[in-house]
Amino acid sequence: MDPIDFTLYLVTDRSLLPAGKDHLETLEQAIKGGVTVVQIREKNADTAEFLQIAQQSKALCDRYKIPLIVNDRIDIALAIGARGVHLGQTDMPINVARKLLPEGTIIGISCNTVEEVLRAKEAGADYVGLGAVWSTQTKKLTSPPIGVRGLGVMLEALDSSNISAVAIGGIKSSNLAHLLHGSTSQTEHRLDGVAVVSDIVASPNPEEAAQRLRSIFISSRLVAGELQSKSTPSRDDILMKACTIMDTTRKLSPLVHQMTNVVVANQSANITLALGASPMMATAPEEMGDLSKLSHALLVNIGTLVSGSLQGMLKAGYFVNAARNPIVLDPVGIGASDFRKNSVSELLNSWQATVIKGNAGELAALAGSSETVSKGVDSLGSFKDPVTFTRQLARKERCVVVLTGETDYISDGKCVVILKNGDPLLGKITGSGCMLGSCIASYCAAANLLESNDEYSGGSLDRGGNFLAAAVGAVLTLTIASELATKREGVRGIGSFLPALIDNVAALQPEDIRRFAKMKVVDS
Ligand code: 3NM
Ligand code: MG
Incomplete structure (x- = not known):
């Protein structure tokens, strides 16, 4: 299977949809705007409702060939044949999840400290979600934001591994250039993408919101490449x-x-x-x-x-x-x-x-x-x-x-x-x-x-x-x-x-x- 393109990772949250907007419509617009991977995150739905949302989202993502990841629930991921699961530090341990899921399933985990990153590496995670970078209204945080400098240190802990990394928490088109600059220059391990909830989901125009984020990411990647290859000026x-x-x-x-x-x-x-x-x-x-x-x-x-x-x-x-x-x-x-x-x-x-x-x-x-x-x-x-x-x-x-x-x-x-x-x-x-x-x-x-x-x-x-x-x-x-x-x-x-x-x-x-x-x- 193709490796996942983590460039723009949409995490859904139906509670943030603007009045009159519906989940599938927003998801489709976001995908049209350039979202490259989707995580279905349902913190309040019961199993039947979660399953239904996940099935509908999967059908939509399949149409656009966008991989779908399920937050937390191994059973739902299995039921819909999701491409991956995303685990929190207090969810099912990676090694147990690995045994339950079909071979090739992507497993990601949220990390807030360097120690958690090292443990994720040890446990064989496919990708890590690093955050929260900044404060956010979307999720109640249990520890203070790590900031761009904290993110840099966590990325360095991933040097010489092939684990992908996305940043999450308070990321908007207004601060994305800053975030990427702070994590692209000198370390071996760069961010593979950014995970965003409210800047897309709560937007009246999710397609444009996704386009904005994606174009900032892509142009920053080009600039970073130029910086790496920059020769010493005379x-x-x-x-x-x-x-x-x-x-x-x-x-x-x-x-x-x-x-x-x-x-x-x-x-x-x-x-x-x-x-x-x-x-x-x-x-x-x-x-x-x-x-x-x-x-x-x-x-x-x-x-x-x-x-x-x-x-x-x-x-x-x-x-x-x-x-x-x-x-x-x-x-x-x-x-x-x-x-x-x-x-x-x-x-x-x-x-x-x-x-x-x-x-x-x-x-x-x-x-x-x-x-x-x-x-x-x-x-x-x-x-x-x-x-x-x-x-x-x-x-x-x-x-x-x-x-x-x-x-x-x-x-x-x-x-x-x-x-x-x-x-x-x-x-x-x-x-x-x-x-x-x-x-x-x-x-x-x-x-x-x-x-x-x-x-x-x-x-x-x-x-x-x-x-x-x-x-x-x-x-x-x-x-x-x-x-x-x-x-x-x-x-x-x-x-x-x-x-x-x-x-x-x-x-x-x-x-x-x-x-x-x-x-x-x-x-x-
Ligand atoms: N996880 P927004 S922060 C779902 O730190 C989630 O692990 C986080 O939402 C973590 O893009 C977060 O609206 C919410 O700030 C991010
Ligand atoms: Mg969780």
């Missing part, structure tokens, strides 16, 4: 792109939404203007949906985080991911408190960052490494092997990582760019790191506008390496401008340096970047 390639991005920022003046700290808000807004972009410094959770329609990128800086601002950041990121615009995360002082650590964890679990930027202490805390510590927001010490650290963190978080310090390291998970520009005064003023965050976000906005001709290529999927170039360009712009600023007449120290820096950023030309960049690219 120093000149990256510099050329960075200069194009610099020009584009001035030409298109992207609107950069910045949720930053109270210490640096003013200078961050001014450096953004100096780059040719426009700052928008809003924080209220209530307006994030509206603002995401206007902005071209989001900067999230946790420098003076309070509980209220965290809600705004969660919301903002959700909408910005959905709009496929870039997000830059600056986890300022994350090592200083559990509140910051937990908050960043929550942010990275609910949305996909495009770039994460921090000093050694901050990125060590974010990565859970004890190699270097921080004092307040300042970093003490550095990594023994910053190149490997930066590359690995980029792989783990599936985004571009910028490690700042006397030398800056930037990686997309493949190559690492090493930069050695910058005047020491940059480290003496407050908020130079935060200004860098604004520069990265502005250039990411421009980079995204450059490549947004494909509906699904934007956001966190660094298709052409443009976000890497944007981050490199941002570091070079700020550090080279700092070198030129200290040469200006009248610049004597911290106080006179800041305005000179802002002026020099505004005056900087692409030629300056090409001429002064102290830059090297190393391959993985």
